[in-house]
Amino acid sequence: MRLPPGRAAWSRVWEALRPFDPYRSVKAALGALVIGSVIITTLLVFVAAHSDTELRIITIFSIIASLLITQFVAHGLSAPLDEMTEVTRAMAHGDYTRRVRAAERRDEFGDLATAFNRMAADLEAVDTHRKELVANVSHELRTPIAALRAVLENVVDGVSEADPETMRIALRQTERLSRLVEQLLDLSRLDNGVVPLHARRFEVWPYLAGILKEASMAKSAASDPRAGSHSRKDVHLNLDVFPPDLTAHADGERLHQVVANLIDNAVKHSPAHGRVTVRARRGDGAQSLELEVIDEGPGIPEAERHRVFERFNRGGPKAAGQGSGGDGGTGLGLAIARWAVDLHGGRIGVAESPRGCRIKVSLPGVDRDQG
Incomplete structure (x- = not known):
């Protein structure tokens, strides 16, 4: 916003006078301290010269007054430094939430405190991002590891033979693990x-x-009692694609993250012998895609719908993505899904449903400029 010419000129004059304003300049405050001490001493000497008061008493009063003024000014100047030292010690112990209140000052210490708080906020963001990256990796690796474990346990227990098809399934999961390790490292560059x-x-x-x-x-794999999880073998997965020859244009691995996480959340919240449906339809654009994952669970309260895609939002037991009962998970499934959809330039959200929860994903496909 452009200031009127009169106010702009006054602002320039006021900024030019900053070195002389003791409230906006440390140098001016120190200068005011010296001038004040000299004035007090001069007045006391003048009083001594026109009265019967001894000079040594005047000198003592002068020294005491100067010390009091100096102590008052020094405390005001050193307080921000003491506060910064305390906050720095807290940051050294891993607490990045502390901030310096001296940012409200108008002098150089206020500018320093503002820069200090900005640095503390950046460090806090980096620390949070590091923790999120570790949690993301753990969350994303859990599904293929569970699938691979199920295949190998079936072979070891004699439930299935170690035929080429079974080994191909295990190999695909191993390859997916390798790709996930590489791709999840991309989260470190997400903010950029x-x-x-x-x-x-x-x-x-x-x-x-x-x-x-x-x-x-x-x-x-999750139904194994040794894993300490509730059995979800009773949940039926259904696929509904129309037309059957539907094609789309997207990053397969990123879209896999979206669908796998949505199915995982839907299964967790399905009732006994419930049904989870993955529905795919053609979108509005060329090779665009409309995906829906529908379950028959308790659904998401309307007040929670804007928060379910936030990282670490574990909410209540009715919030999708947070597990049921004590199985709250890491609160990252839907956040990862939103990240992958945003990367495509698409949309993800909770759609209205007469029963259960319906998550809708829209991917734009190929831009007409590129097609």
């Missing part, structure tokens, strides 16, 4: 907006069918 997308054209039916097969194996 430099995470790459490797979009391609693919057929939707076989792609989603593979994800549902992996999710079924993960459900079997």
Whole structure:
């Protein structure tokens, strides 16, 4: 906003006078201290010269007055430094939430405190990002590890043979683990907006069918009583793609993160013998895609719908993505899904549903300029 000419001129004059304002300049405050001490001493000497008061008494009063003024000014100047020292010690012990109140001052210490608080906020953001990265990695690796464990346990227990098809499933999970390790490191560059997308054209039916097969194996692994989880073998997964030859244009691995996390959340919140449906339809643009994951659980309260996609939001037991009962998870599933959808330039949100929860994902496909 541009200031009127009169106010702009006055602002320039006021800024030019800053070195002489003791409230806005440390040098001016020190100068005022010296001038004040000299004036007091001069007045006391003048009083001594025109009265019967001895000079030594005047000298003592002069020294006491100067010390009091100096102590008062010094305390005001050193208080911000003491506060910064205390906050720095707290930061050294891992507490990045502390801030310096001296930022409200108008002098150089206020400017220093403002810069200090900005630095503390940046350090806090870096520390939070580091913790989120570790939690993201743990969350994303859990599903393929569970699926791989289920395949290997079935082979060891004699439930299935170690035939080429079974080994191919195990190999796919191992390859997916390798890709996830590389791709989750991209989260460290998320804030800079430099995470790459490797979009391609693919057929939707076989792609989603593979994800549902992996999710079924993960459900079997989660039902192992040794894992301490509730059995979810009773939840039925359904795929609804129309038309059957539907194609889309997106990054397969990123979209896998979206669908796998949405299915995982839907399974957690499904009732006994419930049904989870993954529905795919053609969107408005070229090779665009409309995805929906629908469950029959308790749904998401309307007041929570704007928060379920936040990281570490574990909410109540009815909030999707937070687990049921004591299985609250890490509160990252839907946050990762939103991140991957945003990376495509798409939209994700909670849609209205007469029963359960319906999460809707819209991917734009190919831009007309690129097509």
